[in-house]
Amino acid sequence: MKFTIVVYAAPYSSQAAATAFNFSKTLLSEGHEIYRLFFFSDGAHNTNKLATVPQGETNLQASWDDLIRDYDLDSAVCVSSAIKRGIVDKQEAERHELSAVSLFESSDIAGLGQLIDAAINSDRLLNFG
C-alpha cells in the first residue's frame, strides 16, 4: 500500500514529528511504500541539516535523512514554510543571497501542488501535527 505522510510539527518541541518518523519506519519495514513525505509549516524544521543534538539524544533530522536515503524516498518541503524558517537549498540560498545551505540534499523544495498530487496518488494520507 502507498502512503503519504504529512508532518506539520517541528522536532523536539512536541512528539508528533517523532511519531511520524516511527510510523514511516514501521510501514516501510512492513513492506509498504511511501509515495511522498511532505514537510509543512513547522514540519519544515525536520529537513534542516545544520542541527546538532547533545550526546545521547536522538537527532531526528539526521534520522529522517537516513530513512529517506536508505529507502530512496521522495521527500518534499513546502517552499513557503521552508524559506521563512531558514530552510534553503543551494538555489534558494543564492537567490536570496544567504550565507548557508540548510536543507538536506535528500529533500526537495516543493509547492503545495506536490501535496495534492500525493493525496491523489497515494492509498492513504496521514497527517502528524
Added chain:
Amino acid sequence: MSTLHTISKSPKSQLLSECLPLVNKGDGILFIEDGVYYCANSKVSDDFESDVTWYGLKEDLDARGLKLDDIKTIKIINYQIFVEMCEEFDKVISWF
C-alpha cells in the same frame, strides 16, 4: 467507507468531544501521544460507545507508565498494528 480517527492530545484538549459528532458507526478511534490519557481515565473510557472500536498505542501508553489490563473497552496496539489498521480502514483523519 470507514475511518480511523487518531487523537493525539490529552483530554483537556476536548478533542474527543470535537471528533465524536463526526464519527460514523464502524469507525475506529486510536489514541496516540498524550491522547492515551483518555484511556487512563476510567470515568471517560467507561462511556466509550460500542459501535466504535477503541484503540490505544502501546508505545505511548508504556512510555507514560499507563497499564490498561483491566480496561476491556480499549484494544492495545503497537506501531505494526497501527500500520495494518490504516489498510483496514478506508482513510485516516488526524485530530491534533
Added chain:
Amino acid sequence: MNATQKQTFTFISRTAPYGSNRPQLCLDTALAAAVFEQQVNYLFMEDGVYQLLKNQDAEAIHTKTIGRILETLNLYGIESIYVCKESLESRGLLLGDLVIESKLTNANELKTLLNSSDTVINL
C-alpha cells in the same frame, strides 16, 4: 499529474484566526486542491467559525485579514462551504454575522460529508 483523476477533498478548519497559522495552512492547501481541479469541501467548525466574522482587520497585528480572503473563496473554485450549526449556535453567533453565505450543517450531514471524502485535512 493525471488531470482525469478527480478526488473529493474535505478541509476542516477548527481553529480561530490569528492565534495560530492553522487556518492559513488549511486555506492554502484547499486553494491548491482547487487549482488542481479537485472537488473541494470546506467546513468551518468549533472555533473555526470565528474566521468568518465580519469587520476583521488584522493590519495592526501584521497578518493578512483572513475574513477578507474567505469572502472570495468561491472565486477560487471553492463553492461547497459548510458551517457547523452546533459550533455557530454554541458561540451565540448567527449566519448574518458571517462574511459569506454558507450552508448551516448539522452533525449528521457532516458525517455523510466525511464519509464520502477521499482525503480529509483537519486543522
